[in-house]
Amino acid sequence: MGRIYRDFTELVGNTPLVELARIRTKYNLQSRILAKIEYLNPAGSVKDRTAWGIIREAEKSGRLKPGDLLFDLTSGNTGIGIAAVASARGYRTKFYLRNTISEDKINILRQFGSEIELIENEELFQPHAIHRIIDRIKAENPDAFYTGQRSNDANPQVHFETTGPEIWRDTEGDVDILVATVGTGGTVSGAGRFLKAQKPEIRIVVAEPTPQSVPSPENPDASTIEGVHKVTEVEEGTLPETYDKSVVDEVIAVTTEEARRAALAVAREEGFLVGTSSGAAIFAAIALSRRAENDGKTIAVVFPDSGERYLSLFDAPD
Template sequence: MGRIYESITELIGHTPLLRLNGYIKKNGLDADILGKIEFFNPNQSIKDRIALSMIEEAEKNGSLKKGGTILEATSGNTGIGLSAIAAVKGYKTHIYVQDTVSEERFKVMRAFGTEVSNMSDVSEVDKALKENNNDYVAGYAAFYEKFLGKDDSVFLVNQDANPANPEIHYKTTGPEIWEDSEGTVDIVVAAVGTGGTVTGVGKYLKEKRPDIKVIAVQPGENSIPSKDNPNPEEIAGVHPFVGIPAEFVPSNLDDRYYDECFPVETSQAYEAAREVARTDGILIGASSGAILYAATQVAKREENKDKTIVAIFPDTGLRYLSTNLFG
């Protein structure tokens, strides 16, 4: 029986779990690692889920009006998801991005008709960056403080604090992992960007089985801007949440739903991403590489022998071809 879809919004979610057989064998692992392939979403990232969820919730509560403008600051993938869905629904989109965002992300957003600007062009953001060793976590906080509630014709998404973000992972991503693994999942590894994935997935799975462990990945010390190293090569889409001022921790990150913070350096993330491309034929992005590295180290622990580990891969490596990841 045939099926024709009417909108890309109908294609979001229901992404597959893939056992990384080649990678598991090469690394001699006694645990199973299943990658949740979020780049099977129509715009090739997990952020399609939250983009649709946040836009539809804003339509329901009146925050986003017909013909209105969607405004957000993002490291890239949320901006792409918002841009695509806005194009379908007839909204304008203005996205501010980090200066370090890959060339591919700029081009994709502009292809959807989005106006794209650099966050540092906003004076308040530029000031926050200079005062915080070029740390974009502070930059995002300054951005939201400047624009929140200032213009009724503009919907400021604010993904870090928007409850529709973790809610969609609770409603879709978590249940998909549970159903596709037939309840055998023991450990989930996810990165913290906005905190939505960790919180939503963690909440759902811990309600199903409280003993399921959730590992939250953050950048390692050498991959976070500091006074001595203000411009490290960062892991796109992965942000620190432990060891930083409380006001910079995403509101959507709920520490009740993760069990461990796992730091990963950029070099480790890149190596894992390169390796799985050669063992299993999948091209994953930098944040996915960080998640895979963490999942590998967790799999090597004696107590995790024969356990099933789900590594949530947020996006595709095709967004990183102009960067050092595959350069």
């Protein structure tokens, strides 16, 4: 029986869960590692779910009407997801981006017709910078809809309703650990909350960048794991409201170089060209798999996006 999809939004979600058998063999691992390939969402990342969840809820509440302007502060992927959904639903978009973001992402946003404003590192390094910037951009766009990925409950909720259930369905409940990175925390919070409701003993693990992999006034040009944020030892009040730390059992620190090498291993062993956020997650999963207590267990890893969005940031690998 044939099926014709009505629009972009019907393609969001139901991404495949793939066993990384060659990675397991390469590193002689005793756990089974499954990757949730989120770059197979229609605009290329896990943030397509977030974008559709936020816009869908705003439409249900009557907050949006055709032609409205949507805006947010984003590291790129959420902006791309929002821009794509907005195009499909008849809205305009404007995004505020860190000035170190990859040119690839900026070009994608411009293809969707989005208005772009870059934010200088100096502003980001000020005390309580995120809150100050959000207040500023809200004041600059008083009649527009702020999608608010860092505070909008629709963000984790869409992962509670889709990402978590998909992992549970596809593994038939045979999953022991979930590994993800944190941008806003929506994925790990929503999916983690669902999985723990089904299986309380499941462990939820976050891969975060080391301090050396995070730009700071002392190290403004730090090589970053793009779109991935620290969740430990951070300034009070800076964690996104959408991140539920009570769901998380463990945090594993990963350097940018470790994330890049792990992403490269996934490309060369499994054929999936992924970004460094995926690299950080698989590095953490490999570390977990090397622990004796995890022998024979199943580890699900979220691969947020494709490496194609970061090629301009990297030197050609050896």
